[in-house]
Amino acid sequence: MSANANFLSRLPPRLTLAVVAFLFAFPLVLPAQTADDVINAYLKARGGLAKIKAVQTERVTGTITFAPGVEGPFLVERKRPLKMHMEITVNGQSLIRVYDGKSSGWIYNPFAPNASVAPMAAGDLAGIADEADFEGPFVDYKSKGNQIEYAGKEQIDGKVVDKLKLTDKQGDVSYFSFDASTGLIMKWQGTRKVGDKVLPWETYFRDFRDIDGLKYPFLVESAALDSDQIQKIAATKIETNIPINESQFAKPKLPAPPATPSDPPKPD
Numbered sequence: 001m002s003a004n005a006n007f008l009s010r011l012p013p014r015l016t017l018a019v020v021a022f023l024f025a026f027p028l029v030l031p032a033q034t035a036d037d038v039i040n041a042y043l044k045a046r047g048g049l050a051k052i053k054a055v056q057t058e059r060v061t062g063t064i065t066f067a068p069g070v071e072g073p074f075l076v077e078r079k080r081p082l083k084m085h086m087e088i089t090v091n092g093q094s095l096i097r098v099y100d101g102k103s104s105g106w107i108y109n110p111f112a113p114n115a116s117v118a119p120m121a122a123g124d125l126a127g128i129a130d131e132a133d134f135e136g137p138f139v140d141y142k143s144k145g146n147q148i149e150y151a152g153k154e155q156i157d158g159k160v161v162d163k164l165k166l167t168d169k170q171g172d173v174s175y176f177s178f179d180a181s182t183g184l185i186m187k188w189q190g191t192r193k194v195g196d197k198v199l200p201w202e203t204y205f206r207d208f209r210d211i212d213g214l215k216y217p218f219l220v221e222s223a224a225l226d227s228d229q230i231q232k233i234a235a236t237k238i239e240t241n242i243p244i245n246e247s248q249f250a251k252p253k254l255p256a257p258p259a260t261p262s263d264p265p266k267p268d
Helices: 003-009 013-029 035-046 049-054 122-132
Strands: 057-067 070-079 083-090 093-099 105-108 117-119 147-156 159-167 173-179 185-194 197-211 214-224 231-240
Touching: 035 049, 035 147, 035 159, 035 173, 035 214, 083 122, 093 122, 105 122, 147 173, 159 185, 185 214, 197 231
Parallel strands: none
Antiparallel strands: 057 070, 057 231, 070 083, 083 093, 093 105, 105 117, 147 159, 159 173, 173 185, 185 197, 197 214, 214 231
8 A cells, every 4th residue: 555545544534535635636726828838839849939039031932822723933031120022923923022121111013004113002011020020920029019818729630729819019810829739830810801801811831841940831821711712832942041132122123024925937
């Protein structure tokens, strides 16, 4: 008989029940999960805060798919502090978005009437810093104006996840779900503006790979709720701490028009 069992056997019955109840109460008073617990586990799973902050530049190249048959290569370059250059090419035409990391951004949309390099509208500028921040919303989240709350556990694809509610400085609310076993992010849920409509949207992060000691998702799949049309971003290469020319973050030049096939030779 163990020492604990021997001790309990010598107690009066009522006292024994009281002791057992007291002992079994301890597992019920474990510290509750907090938002910071989830964030710290995520940052550790990615590779650690020090490595995240050590990244000075980042380049991602791959393929983006908007719909069946509508796809093309993309390039995203980022540089501290909050500089970004993005190009998406579809049908030989390149959409370009640039932010200088301070206050100016530009867009070239070749599919718009009278296409030209135009300054970003106020609505675009309001969220561009979040796109340019390759640390993400969880590093130093309080100084970025983000409020984060723990929103409980749920299951995604058979896995237990921890869910966080994030309210950004504009007051927009979104939810992030993290794999409880790995700490890595699995899902984002919020809204996106599509044309004149604001639609509920979901994004899944998959195929994490190690790049210079940090975990990155190489596949990002997004769709409006109740839609079977999935947009995919598939990275083929991610590079960190590489030289990127400052001109990439200045006002872009108007791209040359796509080459047109020459006239066929006239018959003799």
